[in-house]
Amino acid sequence: xAGITQSPRHKVTETGTPVTLxxxxxxxxxxxYWYRQDPGHGLRLIHYSYGVKDTDKGExxxxxxxxxxxxxxxxxxxxxxxxxxxSVYFCAISESQQGRQPQHFGDGTRLSIL
Amino acid sequence: xxxVGLHLPTLSVQEGDNSIINCAYSNSAxxxxxxYKQESGKGPQFIIDIRSNMDKRQGQRVTVLLNKTVKxxxxxxxxxxxxxSAVYFCAVxxxxxxxxxxxxxxxxxxx
Numbered sequence: 429x430a431g432i433t434q435s436p437r438h439k440v441t442e443t444g445t446p447v448t449l450x451x452x453x454x455x456x457x458x459x460x461y462w463y464r465q466d467p468g469h470g471l472r473l474i475h476y477s478y479g480v481k482d483t484d485k486g487e488x489x490x491x492x493x494x495x496x497x498x499x500x501x502x503x504x505x506x507x508x509x510x511x512x513x514x515s516v517y518f519c520a521i522s523e524s525q526q527g528r529q530p531q532h533f534g535d536g537t538r539l540s541i542l
Numbered sequence: 543x544x545x546v547g548l549h550l551p552t553l554s555v556q557e558g559d560n561s562i563i564n565c566a567y568s569n570s571a572x573x574x575x576x577x578y579k580q581e582s583g584k585g586p587q588f589i590i591d592i593r594s595n596m597d598k599r600q601g602q603r604v605t606v607l608l609n610k611t612v613k614x615x616x617x618x619x620x621x622x623x624x625x626x627s628a629v630y631f632c633a634v635x636x637x638x639x640x641x642x643x644x645x646x647x648x649x650x651x652x653x
Contacts, residue, residue: 432585461640470546470631470643471586486640518585528574528593528635533585 431455432534434519440540447506449537451519453499460502461520461531462486462494464513471518477502478525509541544569544636546644554650561619563647565632570613574635577606577617580646581628589617589630619649627651 431454441447451460459478463471463486473486475494483494491513493505506513516538520531545568555561567575573594578586592599592606592615599606605618615632631646 468645470645471633472643473640476640528591530576530588530591531633531641532588533578535583535585 432519432521432532434517434534434537436537437535438538440542441509442542443510444508447509447539449504449517449519449539451502451504451534453502453519453521455521455523455532456499457521457523458499459522459525459531460496461522462492462502462504463518463520464488464515465518465536466515474504474517509539511541513539514541515539544572544634544639544642546632546634546642550647551645552648552650554652555622556652557622557624559622561617561622561626561649563617563619563630563649565615565617565634565644567613567615567632567634567642569634569636570610572613572634572636575606575608575615576633576635576641577604577615577630578633579626579628579630586631622649622651624651624653 433452435450461476462474472488477483477496495503516536518536519534522531523529576591577589580586590601603620607616629646631644633641633643
């Protein structure tokens, strides 16, 4: 299994509070991704990173920000959580994008916003 | 862009039989395809991939078939076992865009 650790695994918080999710990898892969998974939808990309301090938006980036200060860590922040952000969040890593390599996923963070 | 759909949201198969899970994609220029397995409470697990210059690729008990003419992808699991129960979904790569994921087929194994 790819060395990907997501923390926390579960979190319950209230609307309006800031939340930060962490993804840590031990594979030294260049690309890291944050997805959300909701019933009836395929995985949807929030943000991704193609190197330290290099990030870009995905299709559902509103209300989320990311940071990558080290190769191994990719943080996802909800600045002011809303109930629509209740979801399961997955981090993924890959060696290459243009080279068409698979993404490997962590086990997710289940986030509930009350 | 790209969109991905699966033919069946659920599939029940007798233990020991073969399973076939299907996926359709929209963009004929898509060039890389991946199948994932997701068990309850876990993240998607890579099963097998195939590039558009191939029609078939085999792994351990799994085969992926790519029909570019009708833009169809299938995953075949041989001699299905109880541990194969999971949600299976495909992902498709098109150009410089990011992976597009299907919504998945839940495979249930009947003892």
